[in-house]
Amino acid sequence: MLRFLPLKVGRLYRCLKLLLVVGLFVILLMNTHSLFASFQKNELTDRRFINLNKCPACFGTSWCRKFMNGQVSFETWGRLRFLDVFNVKNVYFAQYGEPREGTRRVVLKRLGSNQELAEIDQKICKRATGRPRCDLIQAMYKTEFARINGDVRLLTPEVVEGWSDLVHCPSQRLLDRVVRRYAETKDSGSFLLKNLKDTERMQLLMTLAFNPEPLVLQ
Known part of the structure; x- marks a missing residue:
């Protein structure tokens, strides 16, 4: 009986590995359109992605024009939004280009995790309205x-x-x-x-x- 135990464990491990590979393949297949869209779209020109829609509840706007002009773009893997679940620190690698200076690699970082940023939004709303959710743009002026x-x-x-x-x-x-x-x-x-x-x-x-x-x- 003890002889078959390693064999059964080995089979179970191979089955689990196969299921994992199949599962990842199915996920990729279901998100094929999103994957192609991610590679084609520069999300750093999206006001919501860079949180420009929250201003003046934001941390500055001096680089907004560079983002909106498409001068900053994610590197290959940074374009895949489904990988953000692993990017807890919100750190991204990107390319920044100037017409006269060429392109160089830069590191972008949000000033906190998604949870920390959400907590800041809630604090602003509570100060303004007493509720955890609100229109941040309107709330800032209250x-x-x-x-x-x-x-x-x-x-x-x-x-x-x-x-x-x-x-x-x-x-x-x-x-x-x-x-x-x-x-x-x-x-x-x-x-x-x-x-x-x-x-x-x-x-x-x-x-x-x-x-x-x-x-x-x-």
Whole structure:
């Protein structure tokens, strides 16, 4: 009886492997149209995919024109959306091209997992409406960010203290530097929020509150 045990286990393993291969083949066959469409379409020109539809509840727009013009495109495997289930960190490899400089490889990364980004959306909605789901574009103008956007000329510690780890105990010098770097101005003096566009101010405040990583990197 013990002699046949390894044989049975081996047969079971081969059967499972065969079923897995057949299952993958069936999935590919059922999604053939989607696969061809994925290779033909540049999803980095899709406003929803790059979350442009959420602005001003987004992390900046300076590269939007490059995306919309098709200057950035996914590399081969990055075009297959069904593989996103394995891409928990939301990291993508792509090609970026400039007419005069040619093409170079770049790495794109969302500022969080899908779950983390969904939690940020829920926090914004709860602050604005008390409900976990809402129209983010409308909700942003019902939060304290809209009030600060209209009333505050200079970002000060008492306004943003405790919003996130970056401003857990901020100094005016730190905030001046954050705003100047965000506005891409010379590193001298206090940069007034009023010198930024309305959407830029909202993006800065929202980023500072929910995910200051891009401000730190900048």
